Amino acid sequence: MRLSRYFLPVLKETPADAQIASHRLMLRAGMVKQQAAGIYSWLPLGFKVLNRIEQIVNEEQQRAGHIPLLMPTLQSAELWRESGRYDAYGDELLRITDRHKREMLYGPTNEEMITDIFRSHVNSYKDLPLTLYHIQWKFRDEVRPRFGVMRGREFLMKDGYNFDLTKEDALHAYNRHLVSYLRTYERMGLQAIPMRADSGPIGGDDTHEFLVLADTGESEVFYDSEITDLKFGDREIDYDNVEQLQGVLEEFTSRYARTDETHDEAVFAKVPEERRRTARGIEVGQIFYFGTKYSEPMGATVVGPDGARTPVHMGSHGIGVSRLVGAIIEANHDDKGIIWPEGVTPFDVGIVNLKQGDASTDSACEALYRELKAKGLDPLYDDRDERAGAKFATMDLIGLPWRITVGPRGLASNTVELTSRRTGESEELSAEAAVNRLAEIYAPVKAAAFA
Amino acid sequence: MRLSRYFLPVLKETPADAQIASHRLMLRAGMVKQQAAGIYSWLPLGFKVLNRIEQIVNEEQQRAGHIPLLMPTLQSAELWRESGRYDAYGDELLRITDRHKREMLYGPTNEEMITDIFRSHVNSYKDLPLTLYHIQWKFRDEVRPRFGVMRGREFLMKDGYNFDLTKEDALHAYNRHLVSYLRTYERMGLQAIPMRADSGPIGGDDTHEFLVLADTGESEVFYDSEITDLKFGDREIDYDNVEQLQGVLEEFTSRYARTDETHDEAVFAKVPEERRRTARGIEVGQIFYFGTKYSEPMGATVVGPDGARTPVHMGSHGIGVSRLVGAIIEANHDDKGIIWPEGVTPFDVGIVNLKQGDASTDSACEALYRELKAKGLDPLYDDRDERAGAKFATMDLIGLPWRITVGPRGLASNTVELTSRRTGESEELSAEAAVNRLAEIYAPVKAAAFA
Numbered sequence A, B: 001m002r003l004s005r006y007f008l009p010v011l012k013e014t015p016a017d018a019q020i021a022s023h024r025l026m027l028r029a030g031m032v033k034q035q036a037a038g039i040y041s042w043l044p045l046g047f048k049v050l051n052r053i054e055q056i057v058n059e060e061q062q063r064a065g066h067i068p069l070l071m072p073t074l075q076s077a078e079l080w081r082e083s084g085r086y087d088a089y090g091d092e093l094l095r096i097t098d099r100h101k102r103e104m105l106y107g108p109t110n111e112e113m114i115t116d117i118f119r120s121h122v123n124s125y126k127d128l129p130l131t132l133y134h135i136q137w138k139f140r141d142e143v144r145p146r147f148g149v150m151r152g153r154e155f156l157m158k159d160g161y162n163f164d165l166t167k168e169d170a171l172h173a174y175n176r177h178l179v180s181y182l183r184t185y186e187r188m189g190l191q192a193i194p195m196r197a198d199s200g201p202i203g204g205d206d207t208h209e210f211l212v213l214a215d216t217g218e219s220e221v222f223y224d225s226e227i228t229d230l231k232f233g234d235r236e237i238d239y240d241n242v243e244q245l246q247g248v249l250e251e252f253t254s255r256y257a258r259t260d261e262t263h264d265e266a267v268f269a270k271v272p273e274e275r276r277r278t279a280r281g282i283e284v285g286q287i288f289y290f291g292t293k294y295s296e297p298m299g300a301t302v303v304g305p306d307g308a309r310t311p312v313h314m315g316s317h318g319i320g321v322s323r324l325v326g327a328i329i330e331a332n333h334d335d336k337g338i339i340w341p342e343g344v345t346p347f348d349v350g351i352v353n354l355k356q357g358d359a360s361t362d363s364a365c366e367a368l369y370r371e372l373k374a375k376g377l378d379p380l381y382d383d384r385d386e387r388a389g390a391k392f393a394t395m396d397l398i399g400l401p402w403r404i405t406v407g408p409r410g411l412a413s414n415t416v417e418l419t420s421r422r423t424g425e426s427e428e429l430s431a432e433a434a435v436n437r438l439a440e441i442y443a444p445v446k447a448a449a450f451a
Helices: A021-028 A044-063 A077-083 A111-121 A167-187 A225-229 A242-253 A321-331 A359-374 A388-398 A408-412 A431-448 B021-028 B044-063 B077-083 B111-121 B167-187 B225-229 B242-253 B321-331 B359-374 B388-398 B408-412 B431-448
Strands: A032-036 A039-042 A074-076 A094-097 A103-106 A130-139 A154-164 A192-196 A206-213 A219-224 A257-259 A276-291 A301-303 A309-311 A313-320 A349-353 A379-382 A402-406 A416-420 A426-429 B032-036 B039-042 B074-076 B094-097 B103-106 B130-139 B154-164 B192-196 B206-213 B219-224 B257-259 B276-291 B301-303 B309-311 B313-320 B349-353 B379-382 B402-406 B416-420 B426-429
Touching: A021 A032, A021 A321, A032 B074, A032 B111, A039 A044, A044 A130, A044 A154, A044 A167, A044 A321, A074 A077, A074 B032, A077 A103, A077 A111, A094 B094, A111 A130, A111 A154, A111 A313, A111 B032, A154 A167, A154 A321, A167 A192, A167 A206, A167 A242, A167 A276, A167 A313, A192 A219, A192 A242, A192 A276, A206 A219, A206 A321, A219 A225, A276 A321, A313 A321, A349 A359, A349 A388, A359 A379, A359 A402, A359 A408, A359 A431, A379 A388, A402 A408, A402 A431, A408 A416, A416 A431, A426 A431, B021 B032, B021 B321, B039 B044, B044 B130, B044 B154, B044 B167, B044 B321, B074 B077, B077 B103, B077 B111, B111 B130, B111 B154, B111 B313, B154 B167, B154 B321, B167 B192, B167 B206, B167 B242, B167 B276, B167 B313, B192 B219, B192 B242, B192 B276, B206 B219, B206 B321, B219 B225, B276 B321, B313 B321, B349 B359, B349 B388, B359 B379, B359 B402, B359 B408, B359 B431, B379 B388, B402 B408, B402 B431, B408 B416, B416 B431, B426 B431
Parallel strands: A192 A257, A349 A379, A349 A402, B192 B257, B349 B379, B349 B402
Antiparallel strands: A032 A039, A074 A103, A094 A103, A130 A154, A154 A313, A192 A206, A206 A276, A219 A257, A219 A276, A276 A313, A301 A309, A402 A416, A416 A426, B032 B039, B074 B103, B094 B103, B130 B154, B154 B313, B192 B206, B206 B276, B219 B257, B219 B276, B276 B313, B301 B309, B402 B416, B416 B426
């Protein structure tokens, strides 16, 4: 993309009402614009990051064998009366009346609707196991929306639902989600720690929240420091292998790690003192096993191998897709701006032309742009007629992990400058070598994508 | 995808309340499920088609230089009061009140919001031309929703908005949309004819609707038969070339083609009688130039080259993404089911194993499945333990354009059977030759995708 043809409305001033770094930086970098309290437009740069996150979530869900569909944003109140949640949910549920005075709501979650889909179409245990998921906009009418997209009202979530014949099978589905989530967050450059949590209005016994450590996190968390040494890495996973997934669950959840909701001082005291940590965390996902809580009242049953009808065991599993954009920034920024991990960056590399309008720098930049694209990379070329300082400041603010600077002095010795946004270190090398280096850097990101 | 692990709830019986073919077939093929009047869940097969259509729209918009962003589904009433549409829009506007008694609405279109984004961030004519678009769910509270996704209440639309300094520039943007739409529909296997139309509640003078001819269309249309001979084809387009695009506009709009809203019997009478056609059409898109209708009341101005502030010239341009799924089926089906064009089919090819459980047919099917995937094709393998007749009926119903049948008799002579859904013709050939044939058939589809 050429910046002269893009829409990147960066702000010079820091918005006064933005209290946390991600909110400030998303406004300054022209990623979002607030349209109403807790409701945002995703401007092109922000939307691009949102798409990359969504794509990683999709790939990892499908790798785990989960099947995408799409439920609508509006639901009928009728369905929520069946589960008893229409009256129980409180003021955060946005209730709507249509022209025919029918009661509806803007879905904050989809347990009822997916259970309705299941009971309408599935009849036999032979069609299990089944996990369906969607990535759809939700609404939660927060009394005081704040922190930008971190606590918005209209938000994008991936929510998946498993249907299984037995509790045992459903716990395997739970483990599939845990493992796929570990992998998902690592691809985004995040360490998200599964912590024992409280089930809240979804219900159920088994539940883990995934938390990213950050000073601005909304939850206080308590954990054994050994847990931050765990890496999922590129291990081979067979999602049908019950023992393997149970092993991963145990590896990642056997150490103490809890939010303030479930924290137990007596248990925590057994962790060796030098490994006890207290910090703050941002919740970026949660998985639940809740058995027959919805299937029983709503009649979601299957005929089992013995010919008898039995309610299915279910769980639900969410990833906060729009919230992740904020969480990633909270964990990756400095005073100058955002520092995107390679896995989610909106553009792979920025090209800064130091002397726009000069025939030789212009043509060197154009050639570089083409060669990067030929390698499957996605460059943002700052071809505006602006001072170098302004171009650097924009690149630092929007946080592309790599920058190539092209100027007459370097070109005289056939070099360009490749700079890492994270370390600030620069290297002079030929344009060809710079392209090859970037292709190498991004090779693991491309390889992680689902074929 | 293996069918035994997919969620494809086909119905044996024709739903009684579905009046048109696309609605019946989408229900029978397990593509959608109605959740409330005019509100649907997109089950996995339907969602896959929806995604393919969305991807083509995205690719062609970006090819034309238009920039994606995403506006929220809910909007504040305040914004619509500025344009005067809050009171004018009538009962189809779904009005919502939040917990703080603020008036909101579920957006049926986004002229106001995009104008607000523009006026907040753009100040100079140097930032023009600019065209922003999004693909987002909309709501129109139809008094009598019907025909499935063809006239639903919650629907997916691509809506794009151009901002230009002059009327002339805005008409070039209009032409960019016309050309990109012709290309978009052709990639979906549709002939959509641009017809002079009425602007309705969007406003403006210049507008064309794109109509697909089909007996079940909601509009009566009148046209010169020469227009159906026009093909966009794979011509090279430079979207910055004003004359070239004007030439395409003239080529595709100079012949008589109007909907009942703008039909003029006296002008139609001048078309030679043997070329006069009356038919029905389904509207799948519309483009508008409306000048300063929104920019003036909402203060969307730029500083021009002369230093004076001037309201920008705008247009809006829509493609009915969810409606297209229905329109494509209306134009492509027979008594047995859907017949997908290659450009939008949910799976490229179906594999039918005639003797599931037989070691040699199973392994031949598995090998075929892997080889198709290795060629970048997306097969659906019916690996269920079902009779051949049931497998064929399912494949015909869901309408994959190609089917490979694998059975013991063919394998004895090293052949499989490749069948066209459209013609019903079959050919016996080696598995390798079948894979190569399919790769050839789909090569133009893959080549049309935006690199």
